[in-house]
Each structure stands twice: as C-alpha cells, then as structure tokens.
Amino acid sequence: MKILILGADGYLGWPTCMYFSSRKHKVIGIDNYFRRTASMELDCEALIPAPNLLQRVKLWKDTSGNKMNIHIGDITDYAFLLSIFKEYNPDVVVHYAEQPSAPYSMINREKAAFTLQNNLMTTLNVIYAVKETNPECHIIKLGTMGEYGTPNIDIEEGWLEIEHKGRKDKFLFPRQTGSLYHTTKIQDTDMLWFYVRTWGLRVTDLMQGPVYGLSTDESDMDSRLMPHFHYDEIFGTVLNRFIVQAVAEYPLTVYGKGNQTRGFLNLKDTMQCVYLSAEQPAEHKQLRIFNQLTEAFSVNQLAEKVKKIGDKLGYNVAVNSVKNPRIEKEDHYYNIHYTGLLELGLQPHFLTDDVLEEIFKVVDKYKDRINRSAFLKGIKWT
C-alpha cells in the first residue's frame, strides 16, 4: 500500500515509517520538526541524538535497501498538504502530526492556542484533502485514552449504548479530559465523527495509552535509527521518565498519591496496532475506534517496577511523591475494555522485567546526556 505518515519524525512517526517500509510498502512522510524546535526552546531535548529526517531516510536506505519519500513542511498549510495528496494519492494516511503534550498545552495562552490551532487545523486539513482527492483513503488518527478521563463506569471501546427513559441510542462514549491537549483530541473525534457521517469517510481513531520503550526491530538495526526518546516532564511519558530518573539516580517523580491508573503499551505494539489497522481498514462511513493499550498500571506500580529493576542493576533508586502539578483524580475507578485490536491480531509485548532491563541498558549508554533540570519544569495546571 501507499501510506502517508504525518509527523514522520516523531517518537511514533519514525518507527512507523520504518515498520511499513521494511514490509515493502511505499512510505511518504511529512514533518515540520515541531517537537525538535519546541524541545530546544524549552530545554528538554530527547535523550538520544537523532539525525534529521532526511538523514534518517538515507541511513534507512543504506541499512535496509528501502526508499521513502520525505517532505519537510507544515500540514496546517492546506495547499502544501493537498499537493502531497495529489502527488502520491495514498491509500492510507496516519495522522500523528499533533502537539502531543498535556503540560505543553497548559504552559500559557500562546501554547494553548498553538495546540488548539495546530491539532484541529491539521485534522480538518486531512479530512478535506482526503475528501478532495480520494474519499476512499483510510484515515488513521491518533487519539488518546485520555479522552475518556477517569469515569466511574467501565470504559467501553469508543461507543456506549444508552438506555434512557425506556428508549435507546448509541453514542460516542462520554469524554472528559485532564488537559487542553487531551481536549483537542476529543474535539478531533467530534469533528471526524461529523465528517464520517456526512461524507462517508473511513476513519480509525486510536485511543492510545502512554507508550514506553525505544526499540523496534527496525531501529535495532542501527542505533542512529532509534526514535526520539523524551524523558522530560513535557514530552516524556511516565515510564520512560522513571527509567531515566532511575539511571540518573534522581528520585522518581510520582505525582501526588500515585494511584492514578492508565493503560500502557510498548512502542512495538503501537507499530502493530497501526499496521493491523491499515491492513484491515475501517469501512466506508465508519468511525472505528480502538482502545490501544495492552495493560493498565497505576503510577505507583510503575515506580515499584522501575525501582525493582534499577536496584537490581545497581542504581540507587528512590521514589518521591511530589505535589501533583496536574488537576486529576488520584483515586478513581478504572476498568477499560480493549478487544478490537486483539481481534485484528495484535500480539502484545507486556511489561516484563526483561523489557524494563533492556530499556535501562540502552538509557545507560546515554546517561551523560541526561538533563536533570528537564525532569520537573514546574508547569502547573492552575
């Protein structure tokens, strides 16, 4: 298939490019280097140095023999995005090109406005480019499990049948989030659902939990092919941050009580989920929603796991409860259903001690690059 990947330079984007490319699909990638420039601005750059995207593509060609087409540009510029759709006529577009950080969206009005503007305008532009060039093109959109928040009822897979006063209807599962970033993902879902109903588009919306890890079969071929790996408060996900903190012998920053529970998955499983979704696309006029996770853990459980492996490897790992900078429930019900991707064929990589140890070992190689000031940047929700 011909697959267009938006946000091709990112933590998920670049491994996804390689994953499809190694399976002999034609990959077209776009990125505007937002994450690189924002992390320079905020002094929270990735742990592992990554060549720029054009250099990565050359390395990938040299390593695997497979070509990709890369364009550096901003898909909030519709003329640019449309020209790419017209040039390549992709069968699938994977939309990762959003500002992906909850804390970033809470820094100030300018960053909130950027998040809102970027995330919604990119989604609208993708919708219009698909409609204008090939409405059969399957849109795979990265949402987040955070769209659901922490309701007091079971979280179903995207939809909920409601019976009220003796009548029934089926709706999007109620969504209420914990940050402006997460809110833009709800707003994306609202917008996709409208255009799916109205224009008959084919959309898969992936409610993804926080991702951990930095290894895929493709990136293991050459360390220069590794994904961006953020461990900072802004762009790092919790488990990656804890591991880097352990290696740096910086007390793990548990926010508040640490009973906050979320669904997680290995980077390798994100690759599988997107691949399975692309190979078995949504139907015409279908907004297909998957809950993309493989296991649920509380923050305290993650801290314990990291401490256990860290201690075993000889690091001195402390766990420190810090005042929660976020406004979120620290004790809550959490029961998620996620069978859709398993039914498509997902083979989960669970969070074993071996997996953790492997991540520790890679991180240790780069420990001189750890910027301790990036662990807590002082961004508060209030």
Added chain:
Amino acid sequence: MKILILGADGYLGWPTCMYFSSRKHKVIGIDNYFRRTASMELDCEALIPAPNLLQRVKLWKDTSGNKMNIHIGDITDYAFLLSIFKEYNPDVVVHYAEQPSAPYSMINREKAAFTLQNNLMTTLNVIYAVKETNPECHIIKLGTMGEYGTPNIDIEEGWLEIEHKGRKDKFLFPRQTGSLYHTTKIQDTDMLWFYVRTWGLRVTDLMQGPVYGLSTDESDMDSRLMPHFHYDEIFGTVLNRFIVQAVAEYPLTVYGKGNQTRGFLNLKDTMQCVYLSAEQPAEHKQLRIFNQLTEAFSVNQLAEKVKKIGDKLGYNVAVNSVKNPRIEKEDHYYNIHYTGLLELGLQPHFLTDDVLEEIFKVVDKYKDRINRSAFLKGIKWT
C-alpha cells in the same frame, strides 16, 4: 453590572446591548463586522439596513439617554481582548462572537477553517482573559440546541446520568451535530467544561434553538435600532426566511420531508434568557447548561403557520419541498426538556398568529429590498 458583549453588532448582540443598557447596566460591546462583510461577499445582506455600530450607539444615546462603550476589533486577537478586560473589568461577558451559520461552514475548506479557527480561538481567548483578569467574571456562552442533534432518547438539559453495568456517573449529554458550525459549538462546550473543572470558572452555556422575530421593546423605539434581519439560506433562520419568502411570494423552501423538528424562541425571549442568566449567575466551578427554547415545531408546521397568516394578509403563499441540501434525519424522535430558564423566571412569548402577523407587517415595509437569489444559494453538504 458591567457587561461585555462580544458580537455586539449581531442579530442577538445589538438587541442584547440595548436590553441591558435600558436597564441601567454598563454595556461594553465589541464587534469585527464579520457578518456584514461575509453577507456582502456572499450577496445575502440583511433585509433591514442598519447603521454601523458606532452610529447605532449614537442613535441609542439620543433615543434612550443611555451610553455604551463600543470597540471595533477582533477577539481572536488576544492582546486586544485582554486590553478590554483590563480597561473595564466586566462582571459578565456574553460570548456571541462566533461564525453562526451552518451552511457557511459547509461552503468550502476555507470557510470551514475560518469557522473552526474563529469559534474556538475566541472561546479560548475569553477563557484566558477571564482567568487572567478576574476568574469570578461570569461567562455566558451561546451554544446551540443543534449540539444534541436528534437522538433517539429524550434530550435532557445539558447533562445525563448514565447507569452502566451497575455503576453510575454523570456526563455531558451526548452530542452529535449536523454541520461543522454546530460541531464547533460542541468543541466549545468540551473546552469550557475542561477549564471550568480545572480553573473553577463560572460558565453558563446556552443551548439555544433557532430564533425568530425582529422586535424588542428597545428596537421598537426607532426603526433605525432594529436588529440585523437575515432571511437568506446562509444567515437566516428558517421562520424568518419563510416569512420573507411569503412576502416575496416565493414558494417556502421546505428542505426534504419537512418533518425535521427543532426548538424555537422569540428574539424577545433570547433577551430575557441572557438577562436572567446574568442576574442569577452560575456558581464558581459550575458549567450551567440551559436549553434555550420555548416551543418545538417541525419545518412543515412552521410552513403551515406562515402560509395561513400570509394567505390571510393577501399574499399568495406556496410551499415547495426542495431537495434537502443538508444531511440530516427528516423523520426523528424529538423530546426536549427545558425547565432551567423557566425556573429563573422566563416569561415566554409564544408563536401566536399575532406575533407572526406583526413580523409580516414589518417585513412588508422592506419588501423592495428582498433579494430573491439569497433564498437558495445552492450550498450542499456533500
């Protein structure tokens, strides 16, 4: 009270300014003339010529003796909006400053992008300006009954308690709309709800049905104080359009089967609803939602009413079913609950024959200005 009205030149905005002003409140109004310029561009200008906003304010002062402060500017410009908040420190802000037309939002990508950008960025800016200057300032936000769409269950007032697998929680009533414009109103609600929970703001979100009429006690004082009155496919609401079509002896344009049912209210009741909401504000950390309507009618019922009065007044009124340019259910369940505003003290003006006849008489005075080409502009949802 000091009240800041955003969109002060509009169909609702200008009468609201006068309504508060005549009750001796300090009124500050902002408008960027979007509707005037868009309706010139699209050749669908209002029926009744209206002086510009600064001239209106002079006329109002001459007529009533009351002053208002008017600023012409765009509230997507945060620095401008913030300067107004700092200058006046309002107790209440009424946010009408959105692109208000479903067909406009469906014309093409540029107009969709404008709608998305304008409606969400104005709301975000209002939220931030309130947070930054005075979090106690009560935000009254104009939503739409269209946020709910036409579900197969009763429409409750904003919220729904859901029982699922033996557990309960309360959520925003499920929302799914019929246009991108309406979708931006859902997105506004999502965003307001996030910031209300996070920052403790006080917000009233008014789910308003289509408004009809052109008379308020204040505008009746001088015909030059009358509100904009749109009757075209783009900016006109259905009942206003039908009356102008009847006066023009142009067959009433019923879309499809005409069984589409919505909640309606008289312009005079919009004034009351906003006033009652301002006088009895939402609590700290409350997103208060009211369903703002007084009666529900199907499109066919409205057409019949207009034909009856039109025929009585000597017009030759035909009713014509045109192919529905929208994608919407033409037969559907519709049972809305709306008690909140009645409990605050709303005294409804129902759609009687007398009310209709009065609107007919005013419209007739301007019948030479009717632009028949504006009734059907050919905007299609597909």
